Amino acid sequence: xxxxxxxxxxxxxxxxxxxxxxxxxxxxxxxxxxxxxxxxxxxxxxxxxxxxxxxxxxxxxxxxxxxxxxxxxxxxxxxxxxxxxxxxxxxxxxxxxxxxxxxxxxxxxxxxxxxxxxxxxxxxxxxxxxxxxxxxxxxxxxxxxxxxxxxxxxxxxxxxxxxxxxxxxxxxxxxxxxxxxxxxxxxxxxxxxxxxxxxxxxxxxxxxxxxxxxxxxxxxxxxxxxxxxxxxxxxxxxxxxxx
Amino acid sequence: xxxxxxxxxxxxxxxxxxxxxxxxxxxxxxxxxxxxxxxxxxxxxxxxxxxxxxxxxxxxxxxxxxxxxxxxxxxxxxxxxxxxxxxxxxxxxxxxxxx
Numbered sequence: 001x002x003x004x005x006x007x008x009x010x011x012x013x014x015x016x017x018x019x020x021x022x023x024x025x026x027x028x029x030x031x032x033x034x035x036x037x038x039x040x041x042x043x044x045x046x047x048x049x050x051x052x053x054x055x056x057x058x059x060x061x062x063x064x065x066x067x068x069x070x071x072x073x074x075x076x077x078x079x080x081x082x083x084x085x086x087x088x089x090x091x092x093x094x095x096x097x098x099x100x101x102x103x104x105x106x107x108x109x110x111x112x113x114x115x116x117x118x119x120x121x122x123x124x125x126x127x128x129x130x131x132x133x134x135x136x137x138x139x140x141x142x143x144x145x146x147x148x149x150x151x152x153x154x155x156x157x158x159x160x161x162x163x164x165x166x167x168x169x170x171x172x173x174x175x176x177x178x179x180x181x182x183x184x185x186x187x188x189x190x191x192x193x194x195x196x197x198x199x200x201x202x203x204x205x206x207x208x209x210x211x212x213x214x215x216x217x218x219x220x221x222x223x224x225x226x227x228x229x230x231x232x233x234x235x236x237x238x239x240x241x242x243x
Numbered sequence: 244x245x246x247x248x249x250x251x252x253x254x255x256x257x258x259x260x261x262x263x264x265x266x267x268x269x270x271x272x273x274x275x276x277x278x279x280x281x282x283x284x285x286x287x288x289x290x291x292x293x294x295x296x297x298x299x300x301x302x303x304x305x306x307x308x309x310x311x312x313x314x315x316x317x318x319x320x321x322x323x324x325x326x327x328x329x330x331x332x333x334x335x336x337x338x339x340x341x342x
Contacts, residue, residue, distance in 0.1 A: 046310065047317055054321030061325040068329060069336050087274065094270050102263040105304045109259065112251040206251050213306075220304045227296045230270075231289035235277035239285070 030208045042210050049214035053221050056184075060225050063177050067232060070169050077166030082237030084149060084159070085174070086140060090234035093136050094226060100129035101223045104216050111199070111209040119199055126219065127192040130185055137182050141175075150175065174233055181229060184222045191215045252309050262303045269296045 035041035071078045107122030148156035151172045157164030195215050198204065204212050273292040277285065302308040307318055 043311060043313070046314060050314060050317045050321070054317065054324075057321045057325050058328075061328055064325075065329050065332050068333060072333065072336060087277070091270065091274050095267065098263065098266045098270065101266075101300065101304055102259060105259050109253060109256075112253045209251070217305055220300050223304075224297050224300050227300070228293050231273050231277065231293055235273060235289055236286075238274070238277040239280040 038207070042213075045210045045214055046217070049217045053217065056221060056225075060177070060180065063173065063180065064228070064232075067173050067177070070166075070173065071236075074163065074166040074169070077160065077163035078170050079237045079240050080160055080163055081167035081170035081174075082233060082235075083240040084144075084147075085234045085237070086143070087234040087238045089136055089140050090230050093133050094230045096129050096133050096136070097223045097226050100126050100133070101220050103129065104219045107195075107199075108209065108212050108216050111204045111212050112206050114206055116199075116202075119204075120196065123192060123196045123199055127189055127196070130189050130192065130219075134182060134185055134189075137178065144171075177229055177233065181222065181225055184225070188219050188222055191218060252306075254303070254306075254309070258303055262299050265299055266296050269299075 031038050031041055035044065103122045103125040107119050107126060110116075110119035110122060144150055147159075148154050149159075149171050151168050155164075155168050155171070157168070160167035192215070195212055198211060269292050273289055276288050276292070279285075281288065301318065307314060
């Protein structure tokens with residue numbers, strides 16, 4: 001038996017001291033049979049999420065590129081259109097997302113250090129801040145709707161003088177970019193619900209919390225996108241607005 | 244610097260709080276700067292602050308600073324590819340008026 005291949009000790013059937021914990025708690029062995037060890041498995045899980053996030057960089061990147069092209073073409077129109085956005089609400093939402101990123105990072109740290117109560121609280125707070133962001137976004141969207149700034153048949157061209165059609169391009173980009181971002185927030189809230197249910201049932205341990213770690217990567221990425229959306233959309237015309 | 248089974252790489256709390264306060268200061272700073280008309284400088288300053296905030300999120304909140312070189316390569320490749328898209332597209336649009 002001593003000549004048994006090394007890989008066999010990593011098979012699902014627990015018979016080594018390192019797998020005793022998994023057997024006792026009734027959870028599946030942490031390392032899947034096709035990985036050499038837990039370190040390799042976690043590396044693969046994180047790289048998998050990063051691969052997805054790179055496709056997200058391309059996804060949002062196409063919109064950022066479109067924004068850059070049109071803003072370069074019509075700088076005055078973009079400045080004027082941007083001044084119609086409420087930078088105070090945008091700024092508050094930026095802070096809300098930063099706080100949610102902190103609570104997300106804290107919840108993972110609590111999983112690493114076996115602080116169950118704090119971990120659950122931080123997951124709930126992350127979800128609540130995410131929901132707060134969406135509520136504020138809803139009020140912003142409804143205000144833009146009532147002022148006829150939603151691109152469509154009732155778009156208020158007169159508001160922008162000679163720059164009506166070009167301002168409409170800005171608002172098309174505004175709704176496409178923030179709408180796509182808001183959709184990602186909704187998906188993130190679903191992820192937080194899943195993380196909370198799993199965390200409450202004791203799924204995440206200091207040995208094995210990759211599900212939380214990669215959900216956190218997604219959440220932080222959505223925050224990262226907003227860090228760029230806020231100055232590009234809201235602050236571009238802020239001095240115009242205050243002048 | 245990867246995590247080891249049973250021994251997760253736990254960052255000290257002051258790193259998370261430090262990054263958080265830097266992000267808040269960056270947000271307030273970028274709003275404050277945006278209230279002045281600095282002509283062509285508004286956008287470079289806003290983007291510099293945004294890139295700095297983004298790096299803090301990626302390196303510390305997303306733990307990339309403490310990840311393997313392979314993770315670094317993946318992350319860098321994603322953003323370099325994005326920059327290629329923006330640079331080549333803008334090289335076209337900006338130079339059209341030169342003809």
